[in-house]
Amino acid sequence: MMIEPRAGRPRASSRETLAEAACELFLENGYEATSIADITQRAGVSRSSFFNYFTSKSDVLWSGLDARIDDALDDLSALGTDAGGAEVRAVLENVLKDFAPDPLALALRNADAMGLEDELVRDTGLRHARLAAGVADVARRGGVGAITSDILGAAYAATLFSALRVWAERGAGSGTPTALFTDALARVHDLPWRI
Amino acid sequence: MMIEPRAGRPRASSRETLAEAACELFLENGYEATSIADITQRAGVSRSSFFNYFTSKSDVLWSGLDARIDDALDDLSALGTDAGGAEVRAVLENVLKDFAPDPLALALRNADAMGLEDELVRDTGLRHARLAAGVADVARRGGVGAITSDILGAAYAATLFSALRVWAERGAGSGTPTALFTDALARVHDLPWRI
DNA sequence: GCGATTCTTGGATCGAGTCTAACAACACTT
DNA sequence: AAGTGTTGTTAGACTCGATCCAAGAATCGC
Numbered sequence: 001m002m003i004e005p006r007a008g009r010p011r012a013s014s015r016e017t018l019a020e021a022a023c024e025l026f027l028e029n030g031y032e033a034t035s036i037a038d039i040t041q042r043a044g045v046s047r048s049s050f051f052n053y054f055t056s057k058s059d060v061l062w063s064g065l066d067a068r069i070d071d072a073l074d075d076l077s078a079l080g081t082d083a084g085g086a087e088v089r090a091v092l093e094n095v096l097k098d099f100a101p102d103p104l105a106l107a108l109r110n111a112d113a114m115g116l117e118d119e120l121v122r123d124t125g126l127r128h129a130r131l132a133a134g135v136a137d138v139a140r141r142g143g144v145g146a147i148t149s150d151i152l153g154a155a156y157a158a159t160l161f162s163a164l165r166v167w168a169e170r171g172a173g174s175g176t177p178t179a180l181f182t183d184a185l186a187r188v189h190d191l192p193w194r195i
Numbered sequence: 196m197m198i199e200p201r202a203g204r205p206r207a208s209s210r211e212t213l214a215e216a217a218c219e220l221f222l223e224n225g226y227e228a229t230s231i232a233d234i235t236q237r238a239g240v241s242r243s244s245f246f247n248y249f250t251s252k253s254d255v256l257w258s259g260l261d262a263r264i265d266d267a268l269d270d271l272s273a274l275g276t277d278a279g280g281a282e283v284r285a286v287l288e289n290v291l292k293d294f295a296p297d298p299l300a301l302a303l304r305n306a307d308a309m310g311l312e313d314e315l316v317r318d319t320g321l322r323h324a325r326l327a328a329g330v331a332d333v334a335r336r337g338g339v340g341a342i343t344s345d346i347l348g349a350a351y352a353a354t355l356f357s358a359l360r361v362w363a364e365r366g367a368g369s370g371t372p373t374a375l376f377t378d379a380l381a382r383v384h385d386l387p388w389r390i
Numbered sequence: 391g392c393g394a395t396t397c398t399t400g401g402a403t404c405g406a407g408t409c410t411a412a413c414a415a416c417a418c419t420t
Numbered sequence: 421a422a423g424t425g426t427t428g429t430t431a432g433a434c435t436c437g438a439t440c441c442a443a444g445a446a447t448c449g450c
Contacts, residue, residue: 008427009415035405046430057406121328125320132353133316147379150357151350158327158349162342184342202448203396230436241399252437391450398445404438414429420422 013045015053015063019103022060026107030115031057058123064102065164068095069131076134081141088135089185092160095131096177099164108168124161132157155188208240210248210258217255218298225310226252226302253318259297260359263290264326271329276336283330284380287355290326291372294359303363319356327352350383 021043025034036057040047054060075091099105111120136153140146163180216237220229231252235242249255270286294300306315331348335341358376362369 006427007417007425009429010427012415012429036407037405048430048432049428051407052428055407121324122317122321125324126317128324128349129316129320132349146361147354147357147375148382150353151379151382154323154327154349154353155346158345159342162345166341180342184346187343187346201396202394204398204446204448205396207398207446231438232436243399243401244397246438247397250438393448393450395448396446399443401441403440406435406437408435409433411432412430414427416427417425419424 018043018053019060023103026114061103061107065104073134076138079138083138096181099177105168128157159184213238213248214255214298221309256298256302260299268329271333274333291376294372300363323352354379
């Protein structure tokens with residue numbers, strides 16, 4: 001986390017500048033109606049530059065959570081064959097830990113104003129699938145059957161995203177997503193982790 | 196299911212013709228590398244006509260299952276507030292009942308040859324989310340908490356798609372997806388449907 | 391033949407996303 | 421201060437999925 005004085009031309013913009021411009025426009029005109037050209041125009045950079053900071057339009061919303069999910073997938077794949085629900089829970093709690101309000105939280109809370117219903121279903125589904133696959137893989141490596149592993153993975157992933165959504169809808173003031181997640185997770189533990 | 200002799204210009208192509216051309220090309224060159232123009236060219240129709248039969252390229256693979264999912268969502272939303280796991284299971288079994296090998300089954304079995312890994316994750320996630328939301332809604336209407344309902348929905352949806360995937364990978368010869376689904380569903384019933 | 395209906399088609403248009411070559415701004419070296 | 425390497429910006433061309441529309445073609449009943 002050091003500030004390294006790097007060589008080369010300094011950045012004319014930043015992820016934050018672009019994300020702010022994007023979120024403003026999403027709220028004003030909706031997600032679909034906002035083109036990448038609109039975003040870069042408001043941010044005062046060229047359209048080309050957008051892809052120096054984000055891989056896609058939806059990446060503005062999801063990059064924060066995606067980084068955490070990537071970390072979690074690494075952690076999950078590093079778990080041994082004796083890992084169970086407790087280890088998985090610990091990894092997943094980290095995904096939501098200290099999750100600050102970001103473009104995604106804003107989008108979840110203002111999904112209607114942004115006209116994001118469909119987009120959120122699509123994009124959430126993708127992250128859900130990735131996370132579920134990671135958890136299912138841990139179960140499978142631990143000897144759980146293929147389909148049961150998938151069920152477990154989907155249940156854990158759904159718990160995480162449901163907690164995140166509830167937290168975002170309530171507003172950031174009321175508790176942490178981690179607390180919601182931990183509370184809800186008790187329900188999943190009734191599933192048979194072994195056998 | 197009557198053959199009505201309708202007025203107007205007869206169709207020059209058909210869903211089946213286009214789907215066959217598409218699947219051939221997907222297998223030969225991969226899904227990504229196959230453009231809609233390629234498909235219509237092989238089918239002998241214009242590019243514009245493609246969208247008279249399918250709403251998108253992925254619709255070639257998913258329209259069959261999507262129709263069944265739409266029916267299931269209708270059935271789920273028609274369930275009363277006293278509906279439980281048994282009613283939901285009955286509805287979901289219908290989704291896979293008599294599911295004949297179709298473009299989706301072909302894609303699931305030849306995902307590697309088609310280079311479909313990413314595409315399937317994305318598209319399956321979307322269907323999973325829709326189905327999970329439908330099931331969760333039944334639970335929620337029955338008084339189950341929000342997050343627990345989401346967990347249940349995700350578990351049921353994951354069971355269905357896991358069964359479908361296992362069935363497709365094994366090849367259509369070995370049993371029905373419904374049987375796989377029914378067998379696996381016992382695991383989900385350990386989740387508390389009430390309270 | 392005539393209209394009504396249904397479908398096909400080409401072409402225009404849009405936006406996401408990729409790619410590249412030219413150029414601009416910095417740090418560091420000498 | 422001039423050169424060099426590095427990093428970032430930018431315009432522009434390009435591909436492709438998807439939407440839209442107007443013109444035309446093929447069938448029906450009359």
